Amino acid sequence: MDLHYLKLFNTVASLGSMTKASEQMHISQPALSIQIKKLEDGLGLKLFNKIGTRLILNENGEILFNYTKQIFQLVQEASNQLTDRKLTISGQITIGGSNTAGSYLLPRIIGSFKQLYPQVNIELHIGNTYEIANLIYNDVLDFAINGGDVAYTTQTQVIPLKEDPLVLVASPNSAYVRPHELLPEDLEAITFIVHHNNSQLYLAYKKAINQLQLEENIAMTLGSIDAIKQAVAADLGLAFIPYSAVAIELERGLLTQLKVKDMQWVYPYNLIYNKSKFISPATLKLMEMVREQLGP
Known part of the structure; x- marks a missing residue:
């Protein structure tokens, strides 16, 4: 019939x-x-x-x-x-974040998203900037937040997000903590704690010391931002770190921001995804929230 x-x-x-x-x-x-x-x-x-x-x-x-x-x-x-x-917004989302974005920006956004859409499961992969870019290129991740200045393939859609202040931090006990702004020449004997030289954080550090016209003087090379913060707090050297990664330590007085006269640095973030990737309704909602909270 x-x-x-x-x-x-x-x-x-x-x-x-x-x-x-x-x-x-x-x-x-x-x-x-x-x-x-x-x-x-x-x-x-x-x-x-x-x-x-x-x-x-x-x-x-x-x-x-x-x-x-x-x-x-x-x-x-x-x-x-x-x-x-x-x-109903539901399903599985697999996203990525470079070290700073994945550890200090995305967890808070994911928490807010889960309160609105509890039926969505989110898997977060944290890696260095190049690893995340490669996972996007290979269509493994739905989208990612990547830090630094990266040259992406034409297959990758890149949406600029906010620029994070890149701050110079020291131990509160450091001899470089002054009641006034420092001059570049005050930093000539400074030693730095840096991230691995294949990272965007290292490139940001290099750009900053070049602007300061300082010779490279590395005290330690460490593989994570948390380890760098611990070493700085122990007064083993100074470090350039995105503000989002040190906001809590600065607020609690565990680290101190040093300001250099007429100098400011930023660390950019981008939302990236593969242009051929299917974007589910849940993924689209999360991308919208990321852009709302981290937009330029």
Whole structure:
């Protein structure tokens, strides 16, 4: 039995009138009558008795009507369920973040997102900038937040986000902590604690000391921002670190920001994704939240 014919029959039976049914279904009454006749011919049974101008369901029609009511109730329930599923933000998102973004920016945003959309599972991969860029290129991640100045392939969509102040930090006990701004020449004998030389943080450090016209003088090379902060707090050297990564330590007095006259540095972030990647509704919502909170 054709579902279309059953829908027409169900409407006529519900309204008890060809005229009302044709108006509701936006079909002419003669065309409706022809299609009801085709349904009856296909079944080999009459479904209505005509009394005057009225159509009355006969016994066959009553049996079929009992079923069509159930059929179209189930159709409506299925439609409602699928609509709800389309409107409900759920599913799995796999995102990435370079060391600073992944450790200090994304967790807070993910927490806010999960409060709004608890049915979404989020997997966060943290790596260095080049690893994250490669995972995006290979279509492993839905999207990522990457720090630093990176040359991406044409396959990667790049959306600029905010620039984080790059701050020079020291131990509160450091001899370089002064009540006034430092001059570049005050830093000539300074030793630095830096990230690995294949990282964007190292490149940011190099750019800063070049602007200060300082010779490179590295006391320690460490593989994580947390380790760098611990070494600085122990007064083993100074470091350039994005503000987002040291905000808590500065607020609590565990580290001190040194300001250099007429000098400011920034560390940029970008939202990146593979242009060929399918973006699910959940992923799109999270990307929107990232852009709202980290937008330029």
